[in-house]
Amino acid sequence: MPAPFDDSAPDALRLRALRKSFDKGAGKCAVDGLDLAIRPGEFYALLGANGAGKTTTLRMVAGLLQPDDGEISICGVDARKNPLVAKAVTAWLPDEPLLYDKLAPLEYLEFVAGLWGLDNAEAAARAEDLLRRLGLWEQRNQRCEGFSRGMRQKVALAGALIHAPRLLMLDEPLTGLDAGAARLVKDMLTEQTRQGVAVVLTTHILEVAEKLADRIGIIAHGRLIAEGDLAGLRALSAAASASLEDVFLDLTARGVAA
Template identity: 85%
Template structure:
């Protein structure tokens, strides 16, 4: 039986902006896996996701999405990716239905496929009653959920989210988390950055900790605890211990 390719594989990825932002990063995420990428501000998380999304070109290294070399065949790779930044771009004069129609058109989806999928996403995210309202009056949570629907409209195999829960109330955050869990059960790989460590602790199958552009630790919470002096502590305590001064070379990885 042929082994299924990784949903995302990074090899020796480098990016500098005067100084190193990403420094020889190696990473692999399996189909259907929920992966949390954690790090302090400036650690290289967003730069990494932007390179995978094709918004930045690496200085060096390889990016494979679902087995496709993203640097040699970027269009095919992008068709398998959805990218949701921390400040989602919506067109305020469009309604959610119009926005999803617009995004589906960019992906070349046929109307008979896009229409039912848009309806299902809006219903699932509790936006159906607002489907014909302009986005300009939406709350942060409604905007984030509309953007998530747009990210999912083309049924990606890799969903990347940068701080998707920041500023959301409890109800909106729960809806987003439930939707992400549903995606992984359907075989979609999810990679998420967040400063809300409780989210990573509860949802992630594996957690990667990045510091100064390098992956310094990776595994489930039990494995990360084994690398830390705080072996029975919360993810927050483990994270602070592993990223503390002089600790960046401690790391170990779990497959």
């Protein structure tokens, strides 16, 4: 069911002419004048080959990289001029999240909640709710050092959600998860969009994007070369009834050639 978009609200994320180069002498940009707009409550999949600029884009939005040029607006806040305000409504989950192995999940969430200045009672209630929904309540007092990749990924997701962000960005969150853990994470993300949270997901598992995303953006060489729902992307492709995989390969091949 499509997310209930609020047309009166500012975009959850808007990028204008965003640019980043790591080797200015080579004349190549990792992100090259990227324009993007994502609405509150939208599930947006950002797809591209390795090195296309996906992670660099999200790291700039998260404030971990400084853009060379361009604008970043998060929920109507200029993230370059007011980074603390923008970060307060943003969460970023990288493909290799950092956990403190000597902490248990409950301790980790209490620590993260403290960084955001949450009231102790509110933090405890949110932590219990997240750990129960992610199937980690029984392990709440076990150290993370012995956890599987899937369990660590779920703890990291709980940490990203503890302060109730309005923009949630995830880089390959399903990599290495078993079917049960992947289903829990996907259900949690879908629930977030129903609550008005904008979810931006990068993934190489195209079936996930095909099933979950309201819109899909395809990026190549730091530029957005195609955007829309699956039907719209098919219309841009040579194969009108193709799978997302076929459409993606066709559009990226033509985008790169161009």
